[in-house]
Amino acid sequence: MHIFVNRLKCLLREKENIFWTMAFPLILAIMFNLAFSNLNKGETFQTIELAVVNNADWQQESYLKTALEEASAGNTKLFNLTFTSQSEAENLLQQNAVDGYLEVTAKQLKLIVNDSGIKQSIIKSFLDSYLQTAATVNTILENKPQKPEQLLHSTGERRQYVREVSGTAAEPNSILNYFYSLIAMACFFGGFLGLNEITRIEANLSPLAARINIAPVHKLKAFFSSFSASLLLHLAEMFILLLFLRYVLKIDFGPKSFYVVLTTIVGSITGLSFGAFISVLVKKAENMKIAILVAATMTGSFLAGMMYAEMKYLVAKHLPLLAYLNPLNLLTDAYYSLYYYDTLTRYLQNLGILISFALLFCLGTYFMIRRRKYASL
Amino acid sequence: MIVHVKNLVKRYRELLALDHLSFTVDDREVFGLLGPNGSGKTTAINCLLALLAYDKGEIKIFGRPMTPESYELKRQIGIVPQNVAVYNELTVYENIDYFCGLYVEDKKLRKEFVAEAIEFVGLNDFTDYYPKKLSGGLLRRLNIACGIAHKPKLIILDEPTVAVDPQSRNKILEGILELNRQGATIIYTSHYMEEVEQICSRIMIIDKGRAIATGTKEELKAMITLGEKITIESQYITETQLSELRALPNVISADYKNKQLIIKSGKGSNNLEIVLDAIKREKIQFGKIYSELPTLNDVFLEITGKQLRD
Numbered sequence: 001m002h003i004f005v006n007r008l009k010c011l012l013r014e015k016e017n018i019f020w021t022m023a024f025p026l027i028l029a030i031m032f033n034l035a036f037s038n039l040n041k042g043e044t045f046q047t048i049e050l051a052v053v054n055n056a057d058w059q060q061e062s063y064l065k066t067a068l069e070e071a072s073a074g075n076t077k078l079f080n081l082t083f084t085s086q087s088e089a090e091n092l093l094q095q096n097a098v099d100g101y102l103e104v105t106a107k108q109l110k111l112i113v114n115d116s117g118i119k120q121s122i123i124k125s126f127l128d129s130y131l132q133t134a135a136t137v138n139t140i141l142e143n144k145p146q147k148p149e150q151l152l153h154s155t156g157e158r159r160q161y162v163r164e165v166s167g168t169a170a171e172p173n174s175i176l177n178y179f180y181s182l183i184a185m186a187c188f189f190g191g192f193l194g195l196n197e198i199t200r201i202e203a204n205l206s207p208l209a210a211r212i213n214i215a216p217v218h219k220l221k222a223f224f225s226s227f228s229a230s231l232l233l234h235l236a237e238m239f240i241l242l243l244f245l246r247y248v249l250k251i252d253f254g255p256k257s258f259y260v261v262l263t264t265i266v267g268s269i270t271g272l273s274f275g276a277f278i279s280v281l282v283k284k285a286e287n288m289k290i291a292i293l294v295a296a297t298m299t300g301s302f303l304a305g306m307m308y309a310e311m312k313y314l315v316a317k318h319l320p321l322l323a324y325l326n327p328l329n330l331l332t333d334a335y336y337s338l339y340y341y342d343t344l345t346r347y348l349q350n351l352g353i354l355i356s357f358a359l360l361f362c363l364g365t366y367f368m369i370r371r372r373k374y375a376s377l
Numbered sequence: 378m379i380v381h382v383k384n385l386v387k388r389y390r391e392l393l394a395l396d397h398l399s400f401t402v403d404d405r406e407v408f409g410l411l412g413p414n415g416s417g418k419t420t421a422i423n424c425l426l427a428l429l430a431y432d433k434g435e436i437k438i439f440g441r442p443m444t445p446e447s448y449e450l451k452r453q454i455g456i457v458p459q460n461v462a463v464y465n466e467l468t469v470y471e472n473i474d475y476f477c478g479l480y481v482e483d484k485k486l487r488k489e490f491v492a493e494a495i496e497f498v499g500l501n502d503f504t505d506y507y508p509k510k511l512s513g514g515l516l517r518r519l520n521i522a523c524g525i526a527h528k529p530k531l532i533i534l535d536e537p538t539v540a541v542d543p544q545s546r547n548k549i550l551e552g553i554l555e556l557n558r559q560g561a562t563i564i565y566t567s568h569y570m571e572e573v574e575q576i577c578s579r580i581m582i583i584d585k586g587r588a589i590a591t592g593t594k595e596e597l598k599a600m601i602t603l604g605e606k607i608t609i610e611s612q613y614i615t616e617t618q619l620s621e622l623r624a625l626p627n628v629i630s631a632d633y634k635n636k637q638l639i640i641k642s643g644k645g646s647n648n649l650e651i652v653l654d655a656i657k658r659e660k661i662q663f664g665k666i667y668s669e670l671p672t673l674n675d676v677f678l679e680i681t682g683k684q685l686r687d
Binding site for chain 1: 423426428429430445446448449451452454456458459460461462463464466467471475476478479480482523
């Protein structure tokens, strides 16, 4: 407890570590949010502002009127209609208050727009569809006018011959992958803490560690006390990040909160033990160890899709083994599985491999630091 | 006997760092390990503390073999390492409390010990300081406090005064003697012969991992032929005059270099008088004259053929 408390005190005062393990992921999350918020907006449908010139001809167009009114009703309405004069409609268009305006004359239906974007295309498509249907109805009525109600009913029907079956209630969202891989990266930035713990317990790495090895405390007990302090701090940092993502940036983690927390705990342990493992494995100066840790984490993050979401799918398609050997990808995919899939099959598979990695790193570290004497100091 | 080291051998690949090193340290002794940098002092200490694996030999502390699991033995040992080993994120008080806490579990007792250690090293005004804010001397004192706060019976100080100003050095040396007076056995390693001469009751001179001489400073000095070193400042001396001086009774050597005439005499009385008579007789012009008794450096020089600080 004595070691744990003092180590925690040290960790809380190590500004550089706090920056990399907590502040940096938070800053990156904010930057991601700023960068991707426009993409999200782009994907969200916004109701089209459409002005209609309210003249005598329009009043005669009862079918079009009905079609437009139906498309402008309900929660997922297509249009917001504004009925006005021709000059006012022109005025609204010039001020970009509407996306286009519709003018019905005796001879034709005119759509006037300022721009050629997706909204304008939708209006045009809607009108084309209406004109096509109207022409079809007119033709049929002219040739076979026996049951006009039935005809009108059948032309209003839209029959789909392909049925989409979804295994999930969630919508696919590639943007979320960026944030999930960011959490994975933050988990593995905990490796800095794990690396430090080794430096502070291996007598051949620092005078401080030598001093602790001389004290009447079992080396592994001292290590686990310190490691626990690092883990506690890192978990706290990770939960701050999760809460920030969930409640400030409104990142969707799906409905399985317990598993999200579990994944984060496993991720944090894996990250810390990875840092410790690198530290005992690489017999070089501390700076070199840090460089290797950063390089490994950033490469893993890149392959998990943190810089380019498609990368995750490219790896899964062309190098599937690498996808399973990259713990950052496993973590990212575990979060995504929780968000996207209703079942836990894929999630549990990811978590299982991740736990295996954590065990490998922990056991590897244990066997290498359990030596009691050093060949050189 | 507090420490017993017998035939200790330690190799770093081809390099023989400790060559059948043997020594003993008695209760309440201040035992000095003197040797140049790289002579094996710190290696010997690290083996003694069961930090370093060694190839051969036997180490016993308080009559029991020293191993990494000898927690009861470790509890009675205090170490002040060569490099300052404290937490930069903890204050002076917290550092001493932390290291003391590794040995003393009782919080109340620990508090007393920490207060005494702070008082002992004179860091009362700096308890809330972080190590980075301390000067080199104060930092060394903190390093010492962290090693002695738990009141060990055996204290090992590995070059504790490296890069310390003279004032702090004196304070540290006085403190070590005080610890010894309070009942602690001290092992003190240094390459500063003056320090070792000043505080150690028994000294082992070590070179290339071998003990080349062990004894009190008087015993060590008695081992060599040099009795007195006379230095005379002179502008000019002829080869004939130098030969006359070399021929004097009890003179071991007479050398003239950098306008300094250095005459080494063997043990015996009236060495200076004989030399001064000869200088007058030979009409040698001279300035200042110094006479020195042999130092441990002379002992080292005579035994190894090189200076202690080479």
